[in-house]
Amino acid sequence: MAEAFRFRIHQHGPAGSPVGEAFTPSHPKPGWVRVGLKAMALNRLDLWTTEGIPGLPLPLPLTPGCDGAGLIEAVGEGTTLPPGLEPGGSAMIAPGLSCGVCPACFRGDDMLCPTYGVLGHICDGTAATHVLVPAANLLPIPENWSFEQAAAFPLVFLTAWEMLVHKAALRPGETVLVWGGGSGVGSAAIQLVRALGGTAIAVVGSEAKAMKCWELGAEHVIVRGDMKALATKVRELTNRRGVDLVFEHTGAATWGASLSACARGGRIVTCGATTGRETSFDLRALFAKQVQIHGSYMGRREHLWTLLSLLQRNPTNPPFKPVIDRVFELAEYPAAQRHLEAGQGFGKVVCSLS
Ligand SMILES: [Zn+2]
Numbered sequence: 001m002a003e004a005f006r007f008r009i010h011q012h013g014p015a016g017s018p019v020g021e022a023f024t025p026s027h028p029k030p031g032w033v034r035v036g037l038k039a040m041a042l043n044r045l046d047l048w049t050t051e052g053i054p055g056l057p058l059p060l061p062l063t064p065g066c067d068g069a070g071l072i073e074a075v076g077e078g079t080t081l082p083p084g085l086e087p088g089g090s091a092m093i094a095p096g097l098s099c100g101v102c103p104a105c106f107r108g109d110d111m112l113c114p115t116y117g118v119l120g121h122i123c124d125g126t127a128a129t130h131v132l133v134p135a136a137n138l139l140p141i142p143e144n145w146s147f148e149q150a151a152a153f154p155l156v157f158l159t160a161w162e163m164l165v166h167k168a169a170l171r172p173g174e175t176v177l178v179w180g181g182g183s184g185v186g187s188a189a190i191q192l193v194r195a196l197g198g199t200a201i202a203v204v205g206s207e208a209k210a211m212k213c214w215e216l217g218a219e220h221v222i223v224r225g226d227m228k229a230l231a232t233k234v235r236e237l238t239n240r241r242g243v244d245l246v247f248e249h250t251g252a253a254t255w256g257a258s259l260s261a262c263a264r265g266g267r268i269v270t271c272g273a274t275t276g277r278e279t280s281f282d283l284r285a286l287f288a289k290q291v292q293i294h295g296s297y298m299g300r301r302e303h304l305w306t307l308l309s310l311l312q313r314n315p316t317n318p319p320f321k322p323v324i325d326r327v328f329e330l331a332e333y334p335a336a337q338r339h340l341e342a343g344q345g346f347g348k349v350v351c352s353l354s
Contacts, residue, residue: 162299172197252276
């Protein structure tokens with residue numbers, strides 16, 4: 001085995017503070033596998049894990065990283081691999097871990113399992129040459145996709161699908177305001193809204209990002225500025241009605257605008273709060289407009305298989321695919337974290353091990 005290497009959070013600190021170290025990978029226990037990683041992708045969770053979350057102690061030292069793809073290099077005794085996978089073959093990794101034996105897990109709501117957690121947050125993750133995961137977390141890599149694309153796919157597409165399809169029940173013909181259209185989850189949402197027959201209005205921070213949102217299939221793009229001007233623009237674009245659905249993950253800075261952008265009877269679905277966790281709003285806007293608010297976190301592992309089956313129908317012209325902003329080497333993982341935090345890119349930040 002080539003020298004094994006991983007990043008570690010020994011104590012919480014700013015983005016870019018995990019330190020690299022050599023380590024000896026363990027043999028997987030029954031039901032688990034060891035993946036020799038070829039690529040990993042960063043998520044906001046990498047930054048929150050690194051910085052620490054008030055009131056939520058993490059098991060330090062910890063290797064961050066929720067997303068990855070590579071080769072199945074060791075399989076625990078008596079372990080069955082999911083369909084389409086074999087020892088030594090390639091696989092991508094589903095990031096959610098759950099017990100598998102509770103009522104929530106039985107009905108497929110693994111992200112509602114009392115023990116649910118994410119790789120790289122509750123146990124060692126993918127900012128490493130090797131990672132241990134349950135065999136049930138492996139999936140085949142879509143045809144013709146690179147390891148980098150495969151690593152950039154699971155977390156954001158799982159999150160966006162759960163939000164749009166299962167929390168907010170998006171129907172064809174509906175209009176969706178997508179905040180942060182240039183983010184990993186935003187760029188996934190724009191493509192899924194289009195694939196599901198909806199109309200995406202993307203919000204971005206610059207003209208350069210606007211062009212890319214159009215290329216992904218956004219019907220309209222608003223370059224973010226004054227929130228009042230944004231609300232006016234949304235009303236113009238929707239014939240004064242407002243949007244059926246707001247795809248929120250930005251939090252405090254945008255929450256008021258999300259509420260005012262909503263049509264009567266509209267929905268807001270949120271999975272994050274990158275601009276701030278606390279906000280206040282006028283409850284009259286909520287009940288008078290009969291707005292529904294849905295909280296969402298990750299998604300059912302089953303949905304990744306649904307997404308794979310949609311991709312397999314048309315592998316040469318897939319209805320959606322991960323957007324990669326920039327590829328770093330794994331050794332540059334701290335720099336990749338700082339790049340993600342700066343928020344100037346478009347799409348996913350990936351580290352390659354090739
Ligand atoms: Zn469970």
